Amino acid sequence: MESILLHPTYFPSIEQMAAIAQAKNVVFEAQDNYQKQTYRNRCYIAHTNGTLLLNIPIKHSKGGNRQKTKEVVVENAFPWQKEHWRSIQNAYRTSPFFEFYEDELHPFFTQKVEKLMDFNLSIFTVLTELIGIESQPTLTESYEKEPNIGDFRFLVDAKTTPKTTLDRYTQVLEAQHGWLPHLSVLDLLFNEGPNTLNYLESQNIEQ
Template sequence: MKRVAVDLHFLPCIEFFVAILDADEILISPQEYYQRQSYLNRAKIRLANKVETLSVPIQGRRPRLPLNKVLIDYRQNWQKIHLRGIQSAYGKAPFFEFYFPYLQPVLEKTHTSLWSLNQEMLTICLKLLQFKGKVTVCENLSEEQVDLDIRGQIMPSRPFTERNYYQAFPYTQLFGLDFEPNLSIIDLLFCMGPEAKKVLLSSIKKL
């Protein structure tokens, strides 16, 4: 049984799901600390003429806090911005009408913490991908026996080519002639639907 420890990203990138694809159990912890400039509160989508970053604003400038203590800043109108951005980017995608109703209520909901939002998003994404493994919440990941620990590895500032999980496998995207790799998983879901898992399998880096 393969156990993988992960950071709880917001709408994780494709590399994240490729890395956990063969996991029987995914381990997450609300006690993991928030990291600045990470995917914990941001995700990348493709608009008509650029790649856009969706960012969830948090309270406080540099909170050295566990994820379940990091509060989302609802004074900013980020929910409508995210929903509008996703609709603009993927409203004409083949599977938008099928998958968007799963995501919309989560983005419209007021979550108590970044942990709560990210956990609900991960649960939905795994469901839409028909992921067979289970997610386990642990108090202390450092005390768990794991087969793979990818915490702190998948970061916006470090290209995926530096790691041994993901290689870009082009699929049909809505905009542009050049394929844009490693966007949020919603890009793959909206564009490829039930074929998304096959794309993930084809994206495993061959060593």
């Protein structure tokens, strides 16, 4: 793929990271209005009983007015970072590569977070380094309903199941609840380690 347009998300889905791994240029949408129930502030990991939602609380605008995603501020009134990290540890501490990556990821759950988009972009930078994806993304300067590049913004929708059928890989908790698709790329990274990039490049991501 040439250039693609996506939303910055919280520990992106495998589908989104596969699209990124296969693109020559990545452009992130920076001029959209914030919408609920999307991967902008949530991701799914495997857990003992199946999938587990990790959701970042946000401060909603006064009066219910729309706000730009780039202006959304995270709600830190309760320890969501501590809870998320504990859940990730419980889910993946026995996976083959968790210890290999935990030192690079742990700071995201200890350092104070303010704006959601900035946080997601920081996560993207570290993830691409860990996976081995060479990407220098740019941000949009205006909102285009019909962009002239590959539009993968639909991958942000957490309510819609992706069309893509992912290849199976070994999941640490598979014996307990079967194989789980459409998880955060964290699941792939902790289970596949250095093979993550090869896996992402081999998936057929449908628009």
